[in-house]
Amino acid sequence: MSNHTLVWTNDMLDGFVIAVASGKGGTGKTTIATNLAHYAAGLGKKVQYLDCDVEEPNGHIFLKPQIDHSQQVTVDIPQVDLEKCIGCGKCDEICQYSAIICIKENVLTFEQLCHSCGGCMRVCPADAIKQKPLNIGDIEFGKAGDIDFVHGKLRIGHVRTPSLIKKVKNHIKQNHLAIIDVPPGISCPVVEAVKGTDFVLLVTEPTPFGFNDLKLAVELLREMNLPFAVVINRYGIGNDEVEKYCKAENIDICLKLPDDRRIAEAYSSGRMIIDELPEYKKHFADLTKVIKVS
Numbered sequence: 615m616s617n618h619t620l621v622w623t624n625d626m627l628d629g630f631v632i633a634v635a636s637g638k639g640g641t642g643k644t645t646i647a648t649n650l651a652h653y654a655a656g657l658g659k660k661v662q663y664l665d666c667d668v669e670e671p672n673g674h675i676f677l678k679p680q681i682d683h684s685q686q687v688t689v690d691i692p693q694v695d696l697e698k699c700i701g702c703g704k705c706d707e708i709c710q711y712s713a714i715i716c717i718k719e720n721v722l723t724f725e726q727l728c729h730s731c732g733g734c735m736r737v738c739p740a741d742a743i744k745q746k747p748l749n750i751g752d753i754e755f756g757k758a759g760d761i762d763f764v765h766g767k768l769r770i771g772h773v774r775t776p777s778l779i780k781k782v783k784n785h786i787k788q789n790h791l792a793i794i795d796v797p798p799g800i801s802c803p804v805v806e807a808v809k810g811t812d813f814v815l816l817v818t819e820p821t822p823f824g825f826n827d828l829k830l831a832v833e834l835l836r837e838m839n840l841p842f843a844v845v846i847n848r849y850g851i852g853n854d855e856v857e858k859y860c861k862a863e864n865i866d867i868c869l870k871l872p873d874d875r876r877i878a879e880a881y882s883s884g885r886m887i888i889d890e891l892p893e894y895k896k897h898f899a900d901l902t903k904v905i906k907v908s
């Protein structure tokens with residue numbers, strides 16, 4: 615079991631990508647991600663914050679960026695020309711997601727199930743299927759002080775979360791320290807958000823639910839062979855199961871943020887901890903020192 619360690623140096627910051635994830639929602643993941651971005655930018659580093667929690671992005675509440683432009687994100691889905699269709703059923707046969715179904719001479723498409731693989735278009739012998747764009751969300755770009763800000767917003771009713779996350783990550787700047795706010799959980803959107811990152815901070819809280827979801831998240835990251843360390847938020851509540859587990863599994867705990875009512879107050883009013891409670895700057899300074907990879 616390797617102990618992941620990486621020394622935070624100026625060189626490393628250029629093009630280094632840190633994902634801030636959590637096995638469950640409500641652990642303070644965005645608090646850690648935004649304060650880390652704010653702290654690193656305060657050191658004079660080039661920092662980019664990318665909110666990939668596209669179903670419910672809320673980093674903007676804390677960073678309060680000035681949005682200067684946006685772009686729509688589309689994916690290609692099939693559109694069938696029934697005049698040309700000969701009812702062969704090949705599109706239905708190849709689709710792994712039941713997103714296109716041939717019933718007698720009729721072909722039905724289910725755009726929310728489509729994964730845009732293009733298979734149906736390739737196999738259609740009558741050239742009856744064309745691509746049409748489906749708008750799944752938007753990406754907004756701006757500045758939060760010196761921080762480059764990017765966030766994705768999935769359109770209500772759409773389910774192509776990993777596709778939108780991928781598009782948000784396409785905007786990672788190579789010469790910046792990029793901090794990715796990952797969706798909660800351990801499903802496909804999380805896999806897409808952490809894929810290819812250099813380091814993952816796994817935020818948890820010392821409660822039975824936090825502990826349970828942390829273990830699942832650790833399994834996922836080990837499966838993906840990604841270096842990671844744990845942040846314990848609201849340290850002091852609950853029990854010491856998380857600490858014992860991390861010790862037994864040789865996992866670094868790189869920050870313990872105490873259960874402090876003033877942090878909760880700052881959070882609930884959308885303010886940054888390190889601005890409101892300067893004594894906590896040290897915690898983020900320590901965090902930047904102990905993020906390690908080996």
Ligand code: SF4
Pocket residue numbers: 691692708709710711712713714727728729730731732733734735
């Ligand atoms: S593009 Fe792929 S996923 Fe979408 S309907 Fe065609 S075969 Fe199915």
Ligand code: SF4
Pocket residue numbers: 694698699700701702703704705706716721737738739740741742743
């Ligand atoms: S593959 Fe083309 S021709 Fe065959 S059923 Fe599908 S749309 Fe019609």
